[in-house]
Amino acid sequence: MSDYRIETKCIQSGYEPGNGEPRILPIYQSTTFRYTTSEQMGRLFDLEESGYFYTRLQNPTNDAVAAKICDLEGGTAAMLTSSGQAANFYAIMNIAQAGDHIVCASALYGGTYNLYAHTIKKMGVDATFVDPDCTEEELEAAFQDNTKAVFGESIANPALVVLDFEKFAKAAHIHKVPFIVDNTFATPINCRPFEWGADIVTHSTTKYMDGHASCVGGAIVDSGNFDWEAAAEKFPGLTTPDETYHGIVYTQKFGKGAYITKATAQLMRDLGSIQAPQNAFLLNIGLETLHLRMARHCENALKAAKYLQGHEKVAWVNFPSLPGDKYYDLAQKYMPNGTCGVLTFGLKGGRDAAVEMMDRLKLIAIVTHVADARSCVLHPASHTHRQMNERELLEAGVQPDLIRFSVGIENAEDIIADLGQALS
Numbered sequence: 255m256s257d258y259r260i261e262t263k264c265i266q267s268g269y270e271p272g273n274g275e276p277r278i279l280p281i282y283q284s285t286t287f288r289y290t291t292s293e294q295m296g297r298l299f300d301l302e303e304s305g306y307f308y309t310r311l312q313n314p315t316n317d318a319v320a321a322k323i324c325d326l327e328g329g330t331a332a333m334l335t336s337s338g339q340a341a342n343f344y345a346i347m348n349i350a351q352a353g354d355h356i357v358c359a360s361a362l363y364g365g366t367y368n369l370y371a372h373t374i375k376k377m378g379v380d381a382t383f384v385d386p387d388c389t390e391e392e393l394e395a396a397f398q399d400n401t402k403a404v405f406g407e408s409i410a411n412p413a414l415v416v417l418d419f420e421k422f423a424k425a426a427h428i429h430k431v432p433f434i435v436d437n438t439f440a441t442p443i444n445c446r447p448f449e450w451g452a453d454i455v456t457h458s459t460t461k462y463m464d465g466h467a468s469c470v471g472g473a474i475v476d477s478g479n480f481d482w483e484a485a486a487e488k489f490p491g492l493t494t495p496d497e498t499y500h501g502i503v504y505t506q507k508f509g510k511g512a513y514i515t516k517a518t519a520q521l522m523r524d525l526g527s528i529q530a531p532q533n534a535f536l537l538n539i540g541l542e543t544l545h546l547r548m549a550r551h552c553e554n555a556l557k558a559a560k561y562l563q564g565h566e567k568v569a570w571v572n573f574p575s576l577p578g579d580k581y582y583d584l585a586q587k588y589m590p591n592g593t594c595g596v597l598t599f600g601l602k603g604g605r606d607a608a609v610e611m612m613d614r615l616k617l618i619a620i621v622t623h624v625a626d627a628r629s630c631v632l633h634p635a636s637h638t639h640r641q642m643n644e645r646e647l648l649e650a651g652v653q654p655d656l657i658r659f660s661v662g663i664e665n666a667e668d669i670i671a672d673l674g675q676a677l678s
């Protein structure tokens with residue numbers, strides 16, 4: 255599929271039926287798969303032969319959808335996970351263990367921040383968080399001898415910081431570690447991190463990829479570009495024998511598929527965060543229109559951002575595609591066709607005015623979710639971050655008056671009219 259343009263890949267990649275087979279990707283609603291000889295089943299268990307035997311490890315529906323996402327990102331191997339959280343957890347734990355360390359851009363989705371700052375710390379993996387706008391010297395200072403990866407979000411949720419890919423990729427590669435990018439908000443329609451030096455991409459497919467708020471899911475894609483053998487002493491899990499599979503060495507046996515094969519064979523086997531084939535089927539239908547939806551999300555968000563910017567009651571607007579935004583230049587460089595449909599803004603009346611305005615909205619709903627077809631808002635100070643006082647909120651980078659606005663694909667004039675009546 256790789257010669258087609260991205261719009262064609264959204265529709266066609268991943269599943270190519272043979273003669274007389276279903277035109278639409280079927281849901282393989284089966285936990286297990288039948289074989290005629292015991293010996294063949296044994297070879298599957300030894301990873302000597304590829305094939306399906308148990309859906310916790312692999313399922314044909316999931317594999318077809320992973321292959322589509324892989325093609326969209328321009329990768330060489332991919333897997334689905336049960337959630338974006340599972341994808342970001344696996345992406346790190348596939349190459350780090352107790353005693354190791356990672357470097358992360360500090361502007362992160364709250365769940366990912368908790369995962370890396372607290373949960374993996376309890377497992378012995380430390381994280382150093384750096385300001386994404388730091389200098390090369392400051393970034394360099396964050397590395398340690400035991401650093402195993404660099405992580406950032408292409409467009410941070412909800413800070414809307416655009417990551418300077420080249421700066422982070424350069425630092426990671428000087429230290430012979432992979433650069434991992436969570437590309438959830440930009441999606442491969444607007445940004446392809448592999449073209450800017452990222453080695454591994456993760457997704458919360460829950461957001462734009464599904465696009466309809468129907469299924470929680472995640473994905474990990476490997477570019478195949480990182481040379482694990484060249485940094486073999488840092489990544490023994492990939493470059494030395496795995497005794498649980500009779501001593502196979504992933505890099506030797508699977509080449510560019512080593513990272514994803516190891517994540518499937520070890521982490522999925524042991525932790526089991528598999529995406530349900532039903533959900534993968536729905537995700538695939540979402541992916542078929544990703545290119546159409548992203549264009550409309552971006553167009554509507556820019557119209558809404560301009561409207562808000564010109565409104566007398568609005569104190570500030572953040573949207574990286576808005577000329578004058580702090581991240582406008584980085585957005586133009588890395589995602590010139592558009593960023594995403596999420597913007598943030600604050601009202602001159604502050605926190606109380608934000609809450610009052612949100613309660614008056616009719617079309618735009620108050621929900622925790624972002625990045626689906628329906629317009630919605632969230633007030634982090636009252637919702638996701640409500641346990642924090644004003645000082646803690648500012649330290650977490652959440653202004654008390656910040657409203658996160660996920661602009662949907664309804665008619666832009668209806669969205670703006672709802673904002674207008676709620677602000678008046």
Ligand SMILES: *Cc1c(COP(=O)(O)O)cnc(C)c1O
Binds near residue numbers: 366407439459
């Ligand atoms: C939502 C989100 C996640 C977590 O994904 P889930 O599917 O909710 O587990 C991770 N990264 C980003 C950028 C997100 O927006």
